[in-house]
Amino acid sequence: MSVTNCETFDEHLREVKREISSIVGLREIKKQLESILEKIIGAEKDAAKGFRVVPPKPFHMVFVGRNGTGKSTVARIIGKLFYLAGVLSSYTLTEMQGHQKIRDANGGLLLVKIDEEDPISSDTMEELIAAMDKGKSSIVLAGNHRALNQYMKCNLNLYRRFSTRLQFDDLTCEDLAMILEKKASIKGESDMLCGFELDSSCSTDSIARTIAELTPQNLRSLLNAHLLDQMLIEAKKVATPGEKTISLKNLEMGVQNGAEIFKNLLNL
Structure with a gap:
């Protein structure tokens, strides 16, 4: 596990539990977060018993949804879950807009917001691919369905590197x-x-x-x-x-x- 101090681990665990329980809407995504949390707790118990626990490698995700549906909130929680699971060396969330030069996520999670009016440059795309292949951070592309579809169609090399897609429905x-x-x-x-x-x-x-x-x-x-x-x-x-x-x-x-x-x- 990344978090070697038991007290620190428990503090982060309680914090993440509170954040997941406070999510409004996003019922299916909330269930997935709770499932990940249970697996982390199970792995920590196994490690405490002396079993060898091999953390998974960082993987990358696409968040599909309109503005204000909780994508940044969920990304922040997932970053903390990945840290607790030993997937990432940091629980920090770094955010950037599509036109910006890629920022160093420092072993945490990088949230890249895709916008139809503010597309990612080809240079930034190459930097994203390089960062994903390096395997030290997890990268999330977030945007509405139309913006992401347009971008992915033009960048298949990037698209193939994402393993998970989460749908963020409009709030009632x-x-x-x-x-x-x-x-x-x-x-x-x-x-x-x-x-x-x-x-x-x-x-x-x-x-x-x-x-x-x-x-x-x-x-x-x-x-x-x-x-x-x-x-x-x-x-x-x-x-x-x-x-x-x-x-x-x-x-x-x-x-x-x-x-x-x-x-x-x-x-x-």
């Missing part, structure tokens, strides 16, 4: 409501999203209905969870001055105003 209105509740529960005064709480009128069901009624489907599909920060900010703007709670009425106005801002930005 109930999923979005649960994420919004989690965001609103963050304590602190450090930014515009902290320091307020939802009052008792803001149940998961009522928030989900509000999102369903006041946001168009095409907008939710384009942005998913990326919608929510702006909606909370807008709800706080219309709250009673001096109050530290957001009512359902405030939230309805915030959802509507936030949706209008994104519709104008995206010309929807």
Whole structure:
């Protein structure tokens, strides 16, 4: 195992367990993460009994899904799982956009975001292939179905090096409501999203209905969870001055105003 200190291993294990359990939506992917975690725990028990445990080699993945569906969150968790399993020497996640020069993942996981408007250069593609063949890091290509298909068709040498594909479906209105509740529960005064709480009128069901009624489907599909920060900010703007709670009425106005801002930005 990469993590030789038992206390450190247990700390990382508890942290990853919490992160997996806190995932909203992505039910099938969550099951796969839990399965990987169980295998890691089993291998650690075998190692403690003196059995020889050979960690697998790093492998590479494709994450297919629209914006805001949790690709970065899952990549971060997988990086930690691979570290605990001894696949990687570091649990760090390095992110880059397609046009950027490839960054050194330092034995961790490299998340490369593919965008139709921001394609990977041929030089970067060659660097990615070289990094994959070196075998010290795991690389994840992430993007929507159209962007990834266009890119893979033109780069078969790269495509053949990926062994796993995960599908990130759009979040439901109930999923979005649960994420919004989690965001609103963050304590602190450090930014515009902290320091307020939802009052008792803001149940998961009522928030989900509000999102369903006041946001168009095409907008939710384009942005998913990326919608929510702006909606909370807008709800706080219309709250009673001096109050530290957001009512359902405030939230309805915030959802509507936030949706209008994104519709104008995206010309929807």
